[in-house]
Amino acid sequence: MKAIIAEDLYKSYNKGSVKALDGLNLDVEEGTVLGVLGPNGAGKTTTVRVLATLLTPDSGRATVAGIDVVKNPDEVRKIIGLSGQYAAVDETLTGWDNLIMFGRLYHLSTKQAKVRAIELLEQFSLTDSAKRPIRTYSGGMRRRLDLAASLIIKPKVLFLDEPTTGLDPRGRQDMWGVINELVKGGVTLLLTTQYLEEADQLADEIAVIDHGKVIARGTSDSLKKQVGGERLEIVVENQYIAAAKQIVAKISGSAINVDEGLRQISAPVTTGSKALIEAAKLLDEQGIHPLDIGLKRPSLDDVFLSLTGHLAEEKTEEDLATSGKKRSR
Amino acid sequence: MSAVMDAIVITKRQLLQLTRVPEVLLFSTIQPIMFVLLFRYVFGGSIDTGQPGGYVQLLMPGIFVQTVAFTLAGTAVGLAADMQKGLIDRFRSLPISRSAVVFGRTLGDGALNIVVLTAMGITGFIVGWRPSSGFFNIVLGFIFLLVFGFAMSWVGVIIGLSVREERVAQNATFIAVFPLTFLSNAFAPTTGMPKPLQYVAEWNPVSTMVAGCRELFGLTNEFGATAGSFPSENPLLMSLIYMVIIMAIFIPLSVRKYNKASK
Numbered sequence A: 001m002k003a004i005i006a007e008d009l010y011k012s013y014n015k016g017s018v019k020a021l022d023g024l025n026l027d028v029e030e031g032t033v034l035g036v037l038g039p040n041g042a043g044k045t046t047t048v049r050v051l052a053t054l055l056t057p058d059s060g061r062a063t064v065a066g067i068d069v070v071k072n073p074d075e076v077r078k079i080i081g082l083s084g085q086y087a088a089v090d091e092t093l094t095g096w097d098n099l100i101m102f103g104r105l106y107h108l109s110t111k112q113a114k115v116r117a118i119e120l121l122e123q124f125s126l127t128d129s130a131k132r133p134i135r136t137y138s139g140g141m142r143r144r145l146d147l148a149a150s151l152i153i154k155p156k157v158l159f160l161d162e163p164t165t166g167l168d169p170r171g172r173q174d175m176w177g178v179i180n181e182l183v184k185g186g187v188t189l190l191l192t193t194q195y196l197e198e199a200d201q202l203a204d205e206i207a208v209i210d211h212g213k214v215i216a217r218g219t220s221d222s223l224k225k226q227v228g229g230e231r232l233e234i235v236v237e238n239q240y241i242a243a244a245k246q247i248v249a250k251i252s253g254s255a256i257n258v259d260e261g262l263r264q265i266s267a268p269v270t271t272g273s274k275a276l277i278e279a280a281k282l283l284d285e286q287g288i289h290p291l292d293i294g295l296k297r298p299s300l301d302d303v304f305l306s307l308t309g310h311l312a313e314e315k316t317e318e319d320l321a322t323s324g325k326k327r328s329r
Numbered sequence B: 001m002s003a004v005m006d007a008i009v010i011t012k013r014q015l016l017q018l019t020r021v022p023e024v025l026l027f028s029t030i031q032p033i034m035f036v037l038l039f040r041y042v043f044g045g046s047i048d049t050g051q052p053g054g055y056v057q058l059l060m061p062g063i064f065v066q067t068v069a070f071t072l073a074g075t076a077v078g079l080a081a082d083m084q085k086g087l088i089d090r091f092r093s094l095p096i097s098r099s100a101v102v103f104g105r106t107l108g109d110g111a112l113n114i115v116v117l118t119a120m121g122i123t124g125f126i127v128g129w130r131p132s133s134g135f136f137n138i139v140l141g142f143i144f145l146l147v148f149g150f151a152m153s154w155v156g157v158i159i160g161l162s163v164r165e166e167r168v169a170q171n172a173t174f175i176a177v178f179p180l181t182f183l184s185n186a187f188a189p190t191t192g193m194p195k196p197l198q199y200v201a202e203w204n205p206v207s208t209m210v211a212g213c214r215e216l217f218g219l220t221n222e223f224g225a226t227a228g229s230f231p232s233e234n235p236l237l238m239s240l241i242y243m244v245i246i247m248a249i250f251i252p253l254s255v256r257k258y259n260k261a262s263k
Helices: A044-051 A073-077 A095-105 A110-123 A139-149 A169-184 A196-202 A220-227 A238-251 A273-285 A300-312 A317-327 B002-020 B022-042 B055-069 B071-085 B087-092 B100-126 B135-163 B166-182 B195-203 B205-216 B235-260
Strands: A002-013 A018-029 A033-037 A059-064 A080-083 A157-161 A188-193 A205-210 A213-218 A231-235 A257-259 A264-268 A292-296
Touching: A002 A044, A002 A188, A018 A033, A018 A044, A018 A059, A018 A188, A018 A205, A018 A213, A033 A044, A033 A196, A044 A059, A044 A157, A044 A188, A080 A139, A095 A110, A095 A139, A095 B002, A110 A139, A139 A169, A169 A188, A169 A196, A188 A196, A205 A220, A205 A300, A213 A220, A213 A300, A220 A300, A231 A238, A231 A273, A238 A264, A238 A273, A273 A292, B002 B022, B002 B100, B022 B055, B022 B100, B055 B071, B055 B100, B055 B135, B055 B166, B055 B205, B071 B087, B071 B100, B071 B135, B071 B166, B087 B100, B087 B235, B100 B135, B100 B235, B135 B166, B135 B205, B135 B235, B166 B205, B195 B205, B205 B235
Parallel strands: A033 A188, A033 A205, A080 A157, A157 A188
Antiparallel strands: A002 A018, A002 A059, A205 A213, A231 A264, A231 A292, A257 A264
């Protein structure tokens, strides 16, 4: 059963000159996490806004838990949670005030709202700061409270729009922990991010979007495979470079790359960890102790560059160079 | 029913804000009090009203109306801030009535006026304001003021949701309301103005409100311009018509705007 379906969504601004969504298609299986990955302006936030009933698409169709977001927004609002890029809570009020207010707006009784607020503050480690105004919270605390507010009714489908943008590494780690816990609880999650690492960490599947449409879709692994296979990489001291190269040649046999400066020998392999063990064994037999040895899979950065690079091939080389630069931000 | 409950939650939020940031209430009360004192003592001596009790009798209704007219600014600034911070987005993603947020806000801003008007009334009384029309008419006068503030608040909704930024809202509303309150009979006779401006002042809702309140507080409106024109003969009726028009236009427009609001 699909929890989210978006079909051929189009949305443009300024009389069509800016195409925020340009035929976007995606779907999310119930109980899974889809990471929507893309650079700024790719259409991530617009996608979330359409699915969360905040924005009406120019054309196309979208459903959340089988309910049409354009025809029946009120029903959709009863089963979704949304936590945006900006911590959308009332900063002058305390964390407690906010949770009670949102609880009441979800039509809980005062008593139910209080019970739920206590649970959520506990779950997000905010109990001690409950009576402080939000404006005194750190960025990470704010985001956690924002997330807590979107979970008041235990939504079936949760939308998180760039949940860690602007957080420091520690805050990001905390947030990832919190999100992982949520996912274990079985919620369907659509998460947008500019961070490849984040999609890798949190999502079951990734949809890469650019210029308002999905340009690639798959698991993190399958996307990485799409770009290229694994590489065996060995770093040794200078005097062993030649010997190590011979060993790598035995295992891989093709396209061996030697970087004298990094003292690194690398080559594509097809047998995965078997190749790694083999290489380690052969090195050990010759008494060579590598400084570093490992299998490197292409990062999602590589995936993104190669995917958008592919798109840009139709353009001139100059365009390609500049768009490459922009993307790598 | 749940629509009313939703709006009440939003209003409560606003009143709760006042307890968390008491400065807001403090300054929104001090400013009109300051106006009362300044006008009373700076102009009071030089404007001869011929009215028993002096300038302050005519001044108080003027300042009351000016103050409630500025409700528009509070609403606009508050909503623009909510918009800017993404709170409107969150509200719109909740299963609440489509008019709850704007109704809650305008009711809250309207309620704030009760506190402000009370503080001003007391200050006025201390410096010599003595309405002579009896309890019923005085209360009616204040109800009139509150409804006018509520109506103006709806104009503020449109401004706040359109400009989307707190500071812009602040400036925009000041520019809109300040001339409106001075191009009127609130502080001085309109007869001193150039002819065309006199007509503007005469039909200005602020003038009809002020004249109406003066009537309700037991005064003859001596700051009116041409006698015999409809607004100066029927200030209360005219004010009522203005309020109905403002609300009939701006309430549906505001609800629509809110539901299409996007950051």
